[in-house]
Amino acid sequence: MTDAAELLALLTLRFTPNLGPRRIESLRTHFGTAQQALTANLVDLRNVPGLDAKSAASIGDKKAAQQAENELQKCQQAGVTLIGRGLPSYPPALDALGDPPPVLWVLGELPDLPTVPRSIGIVGTRTASPYARSLTRAIAGDLARADVVVISGLARGIDTEAHTAAVYAGGTSIGVLGSAVDRIYPSENVPLSRRLTLISEYPLGTGPAQHHFPARNRLLAALSAGVVVVVLLVPWGITAALSHGRVHPVDQTPPRDVTIVFGAQVLPSGEPSQYLRARLDLAADLYRAGRTKVILVSGDGQSPYYDEPTAMKRWLVNHGVPEQHVVGDFAGRDSYDSCARAQRVFGVQRLLVVS
DSSP states (O other): OOHHHHHHHHHHHHHSTTOOHHHHHHHHHHHSSHHHHHTOOHHHHTTSTTOOHHHHHHTTOHHHHHHHHHHHHHHHHHTOEEEETTSTTSOGGGGGOSSOOSEEEEESOOOOOOSSOSEEEEEEOSSOOHHHHHHHHHHHHHHHHTTOEEEEOOOTTHHHHHHHHHHHTTOOEEEEOSSOTTSOSSGGGHHHHTTSEEEESSOTTOOOOTTHHHHHHHHHHHTOSEEEEEOOOOTTOHHHHHHTTSSSOGGGSOOEEEEEEEOOOBOTTSOBOHHHHHHHHHHHHHHHTTSEEEEEEEOOSOOSSSOHHHHHHHHHHHTTOOGGGEEEETTOOSHHHHHHHHHHHHTOSOEEEEO
């Protein structure tokens, strides 16, 4: 088996009707290679977990094989790299997915993304406040200067700020797209996209579509050691904003055992500020939705008015999060320090960060 032949076989399965990433992965693991899956008979195909009769009958489709050949030629002409599942360049960070893309379309130089990658995802609202934009730029710039890859989705708002700050800091930033790498959305981000490495699981010429973005989000999360969710402050509160899809939805947030909430201003009354309440609201929503098991509230205890972790923990408990599931970190010097300590204490490799 040559890598080129296996890549073509993976592409052929990718273009085969009635096959999605999960079924293609099942075929590949059952037969050992995509090439062997393509040449399997119907009797053997019926033994593949998750593969129904209609899907099995589609395998070997001549139109799919021709589409795969055409796509290879188009990518060569466009300077786009195709990376196939199971081949040497495929990112190990995607191994944790039950439905990894059989083929990735990559424009630019892809950095190493091992099982636990040195990368952080930053996502959030498209209609960001000046504070949220400033916060995002600070986080992304600091990460880039620490040689951490910044990953986002190239959308308007927070995504754009994260990518821009990372490249201006001299770092590497990856845009994970809900469209093809030659169909940048929104169009005003075309100049920015030229400074990024772009990744997609969609063939060239594929435009953005609403159902592409949840699939895109799973890749963004899997390629990141942690995900920072930057929230939007609106008059009717963060829960309402989430339900209207105005920020990164709870049901699309990757589940993590531990979520860290970093401190912000605590008022003289001992209550969290508006900014901090927005973060705590989101963390509580994530807990109630089963997306996290423990909420770690982090601060240095140096608020001029009140101890941040204590105030944050009290607020979460008063809003329905069980006390035993809220842990205070009173030694949080900075975000990187807090994340590293949380990984050691809780024995986890991936965190969710609300900042």
